[in-house]
Amino acid sequence: MVEIIIPFKPHSPKSRLSDVLSLEERNKLMNYMLLDVIDTAKECSKDVVVLSSGKIGFAVGCEVIEDSRSLNEAVNSVIDKNVAIIMSDLPLLTREVLERFLRCEGDVVIAPGRRCGTNMLLVRDERFRVSYHYGSFIKHVKIAEMLGMNITIFDSFYAWVDIDDRNDLLELMIHGEGRSKHYLEKIGFRVDYKKDPILCRMQNSEVHTIEKSTG
């Protein structure tokens, strides 16, 4: 049975969302995304652990390990012969996608994220070490190569879309099905499909258009 580790940082700032969500809303969204990922993980494994950098103030329904060290130190201390490390801000992840990921062959399976990130890692060789941040996808490929390991790149947009800015909220509203999407709906978010889809928010009976980022 694969162990699924979900690193989590309570009160993560997600500051690129600060122009469309208040601090409280951002925290709630982060928490709902964590719960979405836990739900999906529990459908695929009985051994799901949240690896949190601090105290979590709500029930998550699975084991929690608190470890205040850096993300890399904390994750490397739990690397094992059969462990998957899944980021907590992947609310589009579904059981089917995670099952396909866990079935992939290879000593190391990497699901890349935007800007050279690593959204999911499956490690079947305990010598592997993670190095998140600063182009981790390329770094993880190089680490595995240096250790002579077989690598599989996992191709999925559901695993690729993490929630970092307002464009991602649009993707969550279009493709999401879990609690994070329902939370956004509850606080007034809608997609206007009249022309090119745009994110809107109902506030005080008014519709506010949330423009996309300028390229």
Added chain:
Amino acid sequence: MVEIIIPFKPHSPKSRLSDVLSLEERNKLMNYMLLDVIDTAKECSKDVVVLSSGKIGFAVGCEVIEDSRSLNEAVNSVIDKNVAIIMSDLPLLTREVLERFLRCEGDVVIAPGRRCGTNMLLVRDERFRVSYHYGSFIKHVKIAEMLGMNITIFDSFYAWVDIDDRNDLLELMIHGEGRSKHYLEKIGFRVDYKKDPILCRMQNSEVHTIEKSTG
């Protein structure tokens, strides 16, 4: 044998790239992306056709149909019992991804793109009609449902990333392997991995940093 149709618009403006590429460079990049997609398509089918809205001024190495009508009219006129419609700005598409796509079951297989777009469509029922633009992914799902067809959503980030703005150029530089990536390298583009990966361009012996879009 599936017929692969690649719609193409010569001299597409791609105006969201105008702050980092000149008009001539944008046109060249579009052409190289088309050639990349044709290369990949020809590895999967002997029946590859470019459906162009106007005259193409260079050799593409496959059949070209010129049709100046709207994208929807042109594509609907070639819908058949076994046809795949692949957008021309998907330079990360590989043979493996396209083969996996073509193997999917369903009367209609849809590979979504960003902002509710449709990047690839596989149609096995000639009653299906396309409706691109304005949230086409949702529209294509609805059209297939209304016609009682089985739909498969194809999950791939290589098929998801089209080239629309400078953030996409970074993804092309990180994950690309074909002519479009080499063209960007040739005109000076590099990725600086010292911290968070950023796109740079060498021009007149100087390195210019291309900042990411603000969220």
